[in-house]
Amino acid sequence: MKTIFEKETYDELLTRLGNLSPECERQWGKMTPCQMMEHTARVLEMATSEEQPIKQIFLGKAISWIFKKSFLGEKPFGKNAPTGPDYVIKDEPEMEQTRERLKELITKFHGLGPAGLDGNVHPFFGPLTGKQWGETQYKHVDHHLRQFGV
Numbered sequence: 001m002k003t004i005f006e007k008e009t010y011d012e013l014l015t016r017l018g019n020l021s022p023e024c025e026r027q028w029g030k031m032t033p034c035q036m037m038e039h040t041a042r043v044l045e046m047a048t049s050e051e052q053p054i055k056q057i058f059l060g061k062a063i064s065w066i067f068k069k070s071f072l073g074e075k076p077f078g079k080n081a082p083t084g085p086d087y088v089i090k091d092e093p094e095m096e097q098t099r100e101r102l103k104e105l106i107t108k109f110h111g112l113g114p115a116g117l118d119g120n121v122h123p124f125f126g127p128l129t130g131k132q133w134g135e136t137q138y139k140h141v142d143h144h145l146r147q148f149g150v
Contacts, residue, residue, distance in 0.1 A: 001074055003134030004141070010110045013141055014103060016150045022095060024148040028079040035089040036144045037098045042087050043140060044105040047120060047133055048112060060124035068125055072132055077143040084123060109137060 002009045017037075024033050031039060046054060056064075109117075114130025121127050128136070 001135050002138045002142075003131070004106065004110050004138045005113055005130075005134040009138060010106065013106055013138070013145070016145045017099060017103060017106075019150045020099070020145065020148055024150060027147055027149060029147055031089065031144075031147075032092060033148050034093050034095050034098055036147060037095075037102045038089045038093045039083070039087050040141055040144050041098065041102045041105050042089075044102070044109055044137060046086075046123065047117065047137060048105070048109055049120070054121040054123050056121055056126040057123055060122075060126060064125045071125060071136060076146075077139055079147075106141070109134075 004010055004013065020033050020037070022033055026032075114134055116130065117128075117133040118130035119127050120133060122136075
């Protein structure tokens with residue numbers, strides 16, 4: 001399974017991100033390319049949060065076990081899956097600023113390595129291992145880049 005912690009995968013994501021343009025047509029969903037980058041950046045910020053520890057929401061504690069196997073498995077994320085309200089982008093961020101911010105966050109994530117993320121809490125799925133964080137964040141970024149054909 002690919003992970004952001006692998007150099008080749010990290011490089012691939014940055015290259016694909018560089019190929020994203022406002023003209024890229026979405027294959028599903030409602031976001032624009034720039035909104036998608038902001039959404040993805042916020043999720044990476046959550047994963048690497050140092051200032052404000054994340055807590056698992058009650059609903060996640062109750063039912064995440066139902067979805068965790070598919071979340072962590074090889075299968076790519078499905079289209080039009082729900083997201084938390086903090087990750088829904090309503091405005092239209094500036095393209096190049098948002099791209100640079102997302103690149104910096106991917107680089108920060110990559111640099112932390114599995115040990116730097118081990119035990120961090122996902123708001124729905126709870127604590128994840130560093131390995132799980134690397135794989136799921138790759139799947140998330142890949143999912144949204146595929147959303148726009150890059």
